[in-house]
Amino acid sequence: xxxxxxxxxxxxxxxxxxxxxxxxxxxxxxxxxxxxxxxxxxxxxxxxxxxxxxxxxxxxxxxxxxxxxxxxxxxxxxxxxxxxxxxxxxxxxxxxxxxxxxxxxxxxxxxxxxxxxxxxxxxxxxxxxxxxxxxxxxxxxxxxxxxxxxxxxxxxxxxxxxxxxxxxxxxxxxxxxxxxxxxxxxxxxxxxxxxxxxxxxxxxxxxxxxxxxxxxxxxxxxxxxxxxxxxxxxxxxxxxxxxxxxxxxxxxxxxxxxxxxxxxxxxxxxxxxxxxxxxxxxxxxxxxxxxxxxxxxxxxx
Numbered sequence: 001x002x003x004x005x006x007x008x009x010x011x012x013x014x015x016x017x018x019x020x021x022x023x024x025x026x027x028x029x030x031x032x033x034x035x036x037x038x039x040x041x042x043x044x045x046x047x048x049x050x051x052x053x054x055x056x057x058x059x060x061x062x063x064x065x066x067x068x069x070x071x072x073x074x075x076x077x078x079x080x081x082x083x084x085x086x087x088x089x090x091x092x093x094x095x096x097x098x099x100x101x102x103x104x105x106x107x108x109x110x111x112x113x114x115x116x117x118x119x120x121x122x123x124x125x126x127x128x129x130x131x132x133x134x135x136x137x138x139x140x141x142x143x144x145x146x147x148x149x150x151x152x153x154x155x156x157x158x159x160x161x162x163x164x165x166x167x168x169x170x171x172x173x174x175x176x177x178x179x180x181x182x183x184x185x186x187x188x189x190x191x192x193x194x195x196x197x198x199x200x201x202x203x204x205x206x207x208x209x210x211x212x213x214x215x216x217x218x219x220x221x222x223x224x225x226x227x228x229x230x231x232x233x234x235x236x237x238x239x240x241x242x243x244x245x246x247x248x249x250x251x252x253x254x255x256x257x258x259x260x261x262x263x264x265x266x267x268x269x270x271x272x273x274x275x276x277x278x279x280x281x282x283x284x285x286x287x288x289x290x291x292x293x294x295x296x297x298x299x300x301x
Contacts, residue, residue, distance in 0.1 A: 003062040007054050010154050013162070016043060016060070017050040024060075033197055040064065077111050077121040087122050092282050094128060097156040098149055100271070102284035105145040105263050109136055123150060137161050138169075141231065143246075146268025147171070147284045159275065164228065169273040173223045173233060174212075174286065174301065176265035176293060177242040178252075181219040185210040188236045192229050205229045207236055213299045218245065220299045233266065245293070263289050 011019050017032050020041075033050055035041045040063045043052065054060075093100040103119065111118040123134040134150045135157035151157035163169045188207045193200060206226040213220045219242060223233050231250065237243050238250040246261035267290055272281045286294075286301070294301055 002064075005060040005062075007056055007058040007060065009056045011054060012056045013053050013158060015050065016048060016052050016054050019054055019060075030197060035062075077116045077118060079117070079122045079125055084122055084125050087119070088126055088128065091128075092147070092284060097153065097275075098151050098160065099123070099128065099134075100282045101148050101150070103140060103145055103148040103268075105143050105287065108142045109140060109148065119148065119150070138164050139228070139230070140268060141234075141264075141266075143264040144173075144266045144268060145263075145284075145287050145290070146173070147271045147282060148268070149271070160273075163273055163275075167226065167228075169271065171225060171268055171272075172270040173225070174267045174269050174290075175221050175223060175233065175237065176245045176290075176297070176299065177219045177221055177237055178217075178245060179219065179242045180214050180216055181211050181221065181240070181242050183211070187226075188240065190236050190239055192232065192235050194230055203227075203229050205232050205236060207233060212301060215298060218297045218299060220294070220301060261293075263287070263293075265290060265293060 005024060007019065011023055014022075016036075017029065020027060020032055029050075032041070036048065036050055039047050042048070042061045042063070043054065044059055045061070087101070087104075090101045090103065091099055092102055101119075108118045110120050120134050120136055123129055129152065132152050135152070135154065137149055137151050137157050137160040140146070140148050149160060151160055160169070186209060188205070188209060190205045192203050192205045194203065195201065204227065208224040208226065210222045211219050212222055221237075225232055229235075234244055234247055234250045238247075238252070241252070243251040244264060244266050246264040247266075267286055268284065269286065270281070270283050272279070274280065
């Protein structure tokens with residue numbers, strides 16, 4: 001049995017795996033990957049990868065595919081009015097096209113197997129998105145605090161996603177790292193390794209950094225990522241030998257006990273971009289726990 005789907009304009013330039021999840025059915029990523037590899041899912045009669053971007057009028061064919069096979073049913077997260085209101089208070093900017101928030105540490109952007117509570121479901125229940133829905137356009141780690149963009153419509157979501165991909169959106173992070181970093185500023189260049197369904201993937205990562213203050217125990221660092229790899233800043237600081245305070249995953253053995261800080265000391269404090277020749281700059285104040293830690297360690301920001 002063959003099922004055929006045609007791509008309309010609103011999904012143009014979307015990754016095929018995301019199109020399947022949004023427009024057809026929320027199938028697990030592993031199942032999509034498997035059926036793309038085996039040719040049970042083809043685009044315009046050809047086998048393609050999950051990262052392939054579709055275009056208007058593309059034709060997607062499903063060959064003898066069971067849409068329910070091995071599907072993990074995920075419970076929908078239904079936030080309380082109190083949680084919705086508390087997150088609305090984090091909003092820095094709210095206009096017709098997007099919302100900018102100062103995200104709390106400890107909350108995921110989207111729901112997953114390890115975390116049900118997430119920002120997208122929270123704002124889906126907000127009156128701010130009453131006549132539309134929230135669109136996620138970039139990543140930020142669960143334990144990282146700071147600036148996060150949410151688009152209000154598909155057109156803006158596609159535009160912002162493209163700007164991120166073209167590296168025309170510039171983000172600045174502030175981190176407290178273990179130890180005294182020797183160089184005052186520079187560029188970190190690494191090959192980072194990650195795994196996708198047991199497949200080893202090597203990616204180039206680049207980040208500009210500047211040490212704002214330091215002492216024998218800690219360094220306060222400003223970081224501007226050029227590339228956007230998963231856990232990029234955390235991995236690069238570990239490779240430099242100065243992991244971020246509070247990072248329980250990327251740390252040195254002799255610092256693992258020191259990393260048991262309640263919070264990851266990584267904060268996205270600024271974002272800059274331009275839309276239709278209009279410049280946007282947004283800043284997110286440091287969390288209270290971050291400021292307290294700076295005082296304890298006698299670091300100045």
